[in-house]
Amino acid sequence: MSTFVSPDLLPALPADAPRTAGSAAAADAPGALVARAEFPLLAADPTLRYLDSAATAQKPRAVLDALADYYARENANPHRGAYRLSVAATEAYAAARARVARFLGVGDADTLLFVRGTTEAMNLVAGSWGRAHVGAGDEVVVTAMDHHAAFVTWQQLAIARGATFRICELTADGRIDLDHLAALVGPRTRVVAFPHVSNALGTVNPVREIAALVRERSAAIVVVDGAQGAPHLAVEFDRLAAAGVDFYACSGHKVGGPMGIGALVGRRALLEAMPPWQYGGDMISLVEDQRTTWNVLPHKFEAGTPNVADAVGLAAACDLLGALGLDRVLAHERALVGQAMARLAALDGVRVHGPSAERRSGVVSFSVEGVHPHDLATILDERGVCIRAGHHCAQPLMRRLGVSATARASFWVYSDPADVDALVDGVQAAQRLFDGG
Secondary structure, eight states, X not given: OOOOOOGGGSOOOOTTSXXXXXXXXXXXXXXXXXXXXXXXXXXXXXXXXXOBTTTOOOOOHHHHHHHHHXXXXXXXXXXXXXXXXXXXXXXXXXXXHHHHHHHXXXXXXXXXEEEXXXXXXXXXXXXXXXXXXXXXXOEEEEETTOOHHHHHHHHHHHHHHTOEEEEEOBOTTSOBOHHHHXXXXXXXXXXXXXXXXXXXXXXXXXXXXXXXXXXXXXOOEEEEEOTTTTTTSOOOHHHHHHHTOOEEEEEGGGTTSOTTOEEEEEOHHHHHHSOOSXXXXXXXXXXXXXOEEEXXXXXXXXXXXXXXXXXXXXXXXXXXXXXXOHHHHHHHHHHHHHHHHHHHHTSTTEEEESSOGGGBOSEEEEEETTXXXXXXXXXXXXXXXXXXXXXXXXXXXXXXHTOSOEEEEEOOTTXXXXXXXXXXXXXXXXXXXXXXX
16 A cells, blocks of 8 residues: 655655744745645635635545555455455554554554544543542543543542542643642542643643653643644653653544544653543453453554554655654644744624643634634635634633633644635625624
């Protein structure tokens, strides 16, 4: 299968464009980092301005080709078949795991579990490790910016186990309040969970600093929701683990891969000690009449027929991003975000939520006075601009912002300055409509 995209085939940033993940946004946003022609849905409609990549990214041709190629050439159940096709499927699945592990900076690929997405990953950790280790009087800490997939999962575990559920508040500009977090974490803390990047604000959180803070004060596990981190930032899990991170989860459809596939990475010692979360084929070692023993990692946590095709598609997406370089991806996004934030903030009645461009990824959340986000999204849609409107599965955050919903535009590798123009023009059109102009 030909799924790896060589860096030589990808467009280069201008020589003076920012190159590092920590650099400030460029004064002028560059063109698309990857041509729209590489994304069949975008190529089919040159007028479409897709600004909802934080919800799901469009799929590059390399991913679609990898999916089709697997089903056309290697489709079979892996692991137990002795025939050629089954062996090929087994090898494709193992190779996909190794490629995704490499992309996430995981040296021990067997500690990378394929799951349906970040939501399932959070439920796996809570349902397996959490139910075995969290009890009455213990404490579970999340943040006010957590996605419901994490917030509610840990909230419900705390309720079920009689633990205290604590919420770390945010600074005025939408960052995790580290002083408040330090005050919350103590000897009874069992879990600290937070997002690498806020899906609603785009805030990039200092993962290593937070993990070190937790380690200084407790023996809690540190769980990172990386759904919005992996598409934009180099994860380097092994380095994060050295700083104190125990689990990191991400979703395939956010990185340009298929829906219904994702990854959970964990420390080997923790995964080996955890009980299985689901039961079925592949995760079994020996079944006797009265007892069963479990397979080795990663199979212990992958019950049932593996999702081989989507794992192959996810690996293709990871290859593409790896070839681009995540530092370039983030620099590209921040240039566009900085441009969008400045132009939106210059409009009367528009409030941009969250930190400055150099502290966020490709997300801009904003409110327009007198225009409900859903109305704004409808007006923009009529002009071919796709944005997200609502609470973004972050109702606790919305309450702290003092709004019921926001409009959210999110940029990725195929975004360009024309997307910013279309967004701002659409907001102005909505303002004129609601002002009666």
